[in-house]
Amino acid sequence: MENVLEAKNVNVFYGDFQALKNINMKFKKNAVTALIGPSGCGKSTYLRLFNRMNDYIDSFNMQGDIMVENKNIYNKEIVVEELRKKIGMVFQKPNPFPKSIFENVAYGLKIQGVTNKAVLKNAVRKALQQAALWDEVKLDLDKSALALSGGQQQRLCIARTLAVEPSIILMDEPTSALDPIATAKVEELIRELKQKYTIIIVTHNMQQASRISDYTAFFYMGEMIEYNKTDTIFTNPQHERTQNYITGRFG
Amino acid sequence: MNNSQINRLKDKTFNYFGIFCTLIGLVILAFFIGSIFYDGLRRIDWDFLTSLPSRKAEKAGILTAWVGSIWIVIFTFIIVVPLGISAGIYLEEYAKKSRLSSLIEVNISNLAGVPSIIYGLLSLEIFVRLFGMGNSILAGSCTLALLVLPIVIVATREALKAVPHSIRAASYALGASKWQTVWEQVLPASFGGILTGVILAISRAVGETAPLIVIGALLYVPFTPSSPMDEFTVLPIQIFNWISRPQHEFTTNAAAAIILLLLITFIMNGVAVYFRNKWQKKINW
Numbered sequence: 001m002e003n004v005l006e007a008k009n010v011n012v013f014y015g016d017f018q019a020l021k022n023i024n025m026k027f028k029k030n031a032v033t034a035l036i037g038p039s040g041c042g043k044s045t046y047l048r049l050f051n052r053m054n055d056y057i058d059s060f061n062m063q064g065d066i067m068v069e070n071k072n073i074y075n076k077e078i079v080v081e082e083l084r085k086k087i088g089m090v091f092q093k094p095n096p097f098p099k100s101i102f103e104n105v106a107y108g109l110k111i112q113g114v115t116n117k118a119v120l121k122n123a124v125r126k127a128l129q130q131a132a133l134w135d136e137v138k139l140d141l142d143k144s145a146l147a148l149s150g151g152q153q154q155r156l157c158i159a160r161t162l163a164v165e166p167s168i169i170l171m172d173e174p175t176s177a178l179d180p181i182a183t184a185k186v187e188e189l190i191r192e193l194k195q196k197y198t199i200i201i202v203t204h205n206m207q208q209a210s211r212i213s214d215y216t217a218f219f220y221m222g223e224m225i226e227y228n229k230t231d232t233i234f235t236n237p238q239h240e241r242t243q244n245y246i247t248g249r250f251g
Numbered sequence: 252m253n254n255s256q257i258n259r260l261k262d263k264t265f266n267y268f269g270i271f272c273t274l275i276g277l278v279i280l281a282f283f284i285g286s287i288f289y290d291g292l293r294r295i296d297w298d299f300l301t302s303l304p305s306r307k308a309e310k311a312g313i314l315t316a317w318v319g320s321i322w323i324v325i326f327t328f329i330i331v332v333p334l335g336i337s338a339g340i341y342l343e344e345y346a347k348k349s350r351l352s353s354l355i356e357v358n359i360s361n362l363a364g365v366p367s368i369i370y371g372l373l374s375l376e377i378f379v380r381l382f383g384m385g386n387s388i389l390a391g392s393c394t395l396a397l398l399v400l401p402i403v404i405v406a407t408r409e410a411l412k413a414v415p416h417s418i419r420a421a422s423y424a425l426g427a428s429k430w431q432t433v434w435e436q437v438l439p440a441s442f443g444g445i446l447t448g449v450i451l452a453i454s455r456a457v458g459e460t461a462p463l464i465v466i467g468a469l470l471y472v473p474f475t476p477s478s479p480m481d482e483f484t485v486l487p488i489q490i491f492n493w494i495s496r497p498q499h500e501f502t503t504n505a506a507a508a509i510i511l512l513l514l515i516t517f518i519m520n521g522v523a524v525y526f527r528n529k530w531q532k533k534i535n536w
């Protein structure tokens with residue numbers, strides 16, 4: 001399988017504090033890669049590197065290269081807006097826009113200049129179907145997205161991301177605000193999506209990582225300690241720290 | 252008396268004192284409104300609203316005054332809304348945090364505290380004389396727009412600040428530019444707060460008298476304005492004019508005009524409160 005993403009000698013600083021230390025890592029296409037590790041080890045920071053969401057943090061500073069399809073996305077000539085159409089993101093807390101369900105899903109296309117009603121309608125339906133939300137909301141697409149349940153909102157946020165047709169999806173603890181049933185639905189969804197998408201997911205839930213991911217990387221205090229097939233990480237970790245973490249002895 | 256009894260007594264005393272202080276404000280207000288209504292209510296009729304001013308109190312009306320007020324309100328609105336909202340957006344969303352931007356911030360808050368007559372003097376020099384607007388509706392509107400600009404800027408910033416960061420992040424993550432994010436998501440989500448601020452600012456402008464007198468708004472206007480370059484009068488100036496007459500009948504006219512002015516401000520404040528509540532209910536983060 002080919003690599004679509006690569007981090008080369010990446011160091012990240014917030015002011016004087018070093019949040020990531022010399023990370024080198026390649027991500028496989030159409031696979032789910034889980035990032036695990038104790039709180040504050042730099043998982044979110046790392047994830048946000050790939051769609052340049054750290055750019056908004058004043059004290060943020062990085063060295064090294066992030067390659068997407070063999071292009072360094074921190075090059076000057078990269079247009080961030082274009083990059084983010086290719087690399088979507090789902091956040092920890094569902095964050096729907098205070099608009100209708102339809103408007104939420106259509107937004108990504110509208111800002112690209114798509115105005116054709118039929119095209120938008122089709123795209124919205126397709127995205128909602130992919131996110132396994134269509135049957136629940138097809139009758140009230142005009143209802144406010146804020147009226148949905150937390151789990152529905154998160155699937156709406158996933159649909160909103162899918163509508164733009166990215167090839168890579170970043171997810172930062174997408175189920176941490178959801179109940180077990182909603183979590184199961186989202187996990188199911190992630191397994192489906194990997195047919196078409198490359199997914200990187202941050203999670204604190206070890207069972208979740210082992211259930212849905214193909215590869216797992218363990219981070220500890222800004223360092224990438226171990227990266228391997230998920231099976232290997234969970235059954236035969238090479239490092240004691242990894243072992244301790246996945247068995248719940250710390251973190 | 253022991254210590255706890257003394258404390259209890261203190262508590263009680265302060266309680267009554269507090270009630271007394273609150274009542275003073277309310278009673279004075281009630282007395283004021285009561286006497287205005289007693290004097291003025293019977294004077295308000297169709298003729299009063301549609302008559303031009305006159306030297307005879309019974310024939311004098313406030314047509315020119317309320318039409319003038321409406322002109323002023325409309326033009327003040329047209330001027331202050333784009334200026335104030337743009338400045339608010341710039342300061343909140345675009346300006347980098349620096350010495351200069353915090354200096355600007357402090358000064359905008361200070362501007363809100365400058366006595367309104369100073370704005371009148373400034374406008375007399377700049378709008379009336381330098382820009383040659385004369386004592387026109389346009390000059391008056393510019394003056395009042397300047398006066399309430401800080402209110403709109405501050406309200407806009409507060410409303411923008413209330414929009415959670417996660418909304419901006421979601422928009423950026425979908426490939427939106429800063430402009431699109433502000434225009435399509437942040438502004439609509441803060442619309443209620445901004446509107447409330449604008450209405451309060453305008454309702455403040457309706458009641459202003461001093462700066463308009465300074466720039467030469469007229470005490471006696473025998474015609475209704477037909478363009479923004481016309482001379483004008485407004486309700487509070489008409490009230491001021493009538494009150495300064497010696498004849499008692501004019502005081503009745505003034506009371507009637509005050510009722511109208513109060514009505515307008517109450518309605519505007521009511522609308523502002525309504526919008527605020529409605530938006531708060533609709534957007535519950």
Ligand SMILES: Nc1ncnc2c1ncn2[C@@H]1O[C@H](COP(=O)(O)OP(=O)(O)OP(=O)(O)O)[C@@H](O)[C@H]1O
Nearest residue numbers: 014017019038039040041042043044045046057059
């Ligand atoms: N905006 C910021 N400014 C300064 N330091 C930051 C900022 N964001 C994160 N950090 C620091 O960088 C380190 C990594 O943070 P990050 O959010 O990436 O951790 P995480 O692994 O995602 O943790 P969690 O599991 O709790 O979400 C932490 O020590 C944090 O305090």
Ligand SMILES: [Mg+2]
Nearest residue numbers: 043044045172
């Ligand atoms: Mg995190």
